[in-house]
């Protein structure tokens with residue numbers, strides 16, 4: 001068992017990583033929560049595979065469990081689905097002493113987390129991530145949100161869980177596509193930090209099977225890194241913004257793709273295409289984009305998309321949460337291991353990114 005503490009003063013919590021932990025979820029949660037009503041939220045793909053075991057384990061540990069299954073996919077990060085979550089909680093007579101457990105990928109975690117943050121002004125929350133994206137990134141750090149039609153993660157909150165329970169064995173049932181998608185977020189973190197570590201860890205990863213094989217190391221690296229960044233800047237005011245590398249273009253094309261591009265696939269395109277632009281502008285060491293592209297393409301991730309030429313791309317980008325007042329904070333790599341924030345005025349964005357004004 002590896003225990004990583006995310007140090008946030010009164011909101012500190014532990015991230016436990018252990019194979020087989022899924023059989024003991026209830027016991028692990030009972031060390032943090034007193035007996036209470038619990039909403040156990042998952043999606044339609046995960047429910048037939050893992051819900052029964054999780055629910056039984058929580059019940060055996062003394063929790064009064066209400067299960068909720070949302071449709072799989074990004075569409076569930078919506079106001080309509082959020083309202084359904086509130087209804088299920090209210091119908092189960094959940095009070096402020098209830099708890100919400102997210103069993104799933106980033107979609108379940110982001111939706112359940114925001115419901116927990118807002119139901120009765122906030123009830124306790126625990127993350128049990130089942131996808132690689134969630135095990136390396138979304139379950140840690142407390143960003144919770146739903147989408148509005150016009151932009152990703154527009155309505156949300158910073159709301160830390162009380163505990164994160166990561167069992168890498170959940171990944172056995174995850175498809176190669178979603179495993180690979182999660183790897184894009186690991187590669188993102190690797191490019192932001194130590195280049196030697198980055199390439200040592202990633203050089204042997206050339207297929208989905210390789211990602212599966214090294215996933216415990218990837219999870220370990222990513223969670224340590226992310227926890228350290230969040231501990232230093234919980235509310236995304238400075239250092240944490242670096243975790244958005246590739247997301248300015250990525251979030252925009254993810255939304256425009258209407259489900260055809262997974263989050264990590266869009267981020268993969270975003271990292272490479274932005275780095276090509278910043279290389280051409282002399283901000284990034286030549287060859288950096290090719291280096292990143294080579295690692296992403298090795299596992300079959302996309303590095304380009306026709307949506308980069310969509311007329312709606314610029315309006316999407318200008319909805320980015322790295323937009324502060326009249327300024328977009330763009331995350332740029334000087335070279336691998338050396339990111340920086342480049343502030344752009346609103347009216348400089350189109351030109352900098354070689355986009356047409358609508």
Ligand SMILES: NC(=O)c1ccc[n+]([C@@H]2O[C@H](COP(=O)([O-])OP(=O)(O)OC[C@H]3O[C@@H](n4cnc5c(N)ncnc54)[C@H](O)[C@@H]3O)[C@@H](O)[C@H]2O)c1
Nearest residue numbers: 045072105106107130131133137138143170173174178263
């Ligand atoms: N809050 C954050 O810090 C943060 C970080 C990264 C991504 N995100 C968000 O997370 C979402 C992407 O997360 P994701 O890639 O996990 O998407 P997801 O939750 O849609 O999961 C991907 C697919 O895998 C399935 N799945 C998950 N675990 C499984 C398992 N063990 N076995 C079989 N199938 C399984 C899901 O049903 C889904 O179809 C996006 O909405 C993104 O914006 C949030």
Ligand SMILES: O=C(O)C(=O)C[C@@H](O)[C@H](O)[C@H](O)COP(=O)(O)O
Nearest residue numbers: 137141143152153240243244247321
């Ligand atoms: O935790 C963070 O901070 C991140 O930026 C992680 C990202 O991978 C993630 O996609 C996040 O949801 C994006 O945040 P947003 O503030 O741009 O919505």
Ligand SMILES: [Zn+2]
Nearest residue numbers: 185247263267
């Ligand atoms: Zn992301």
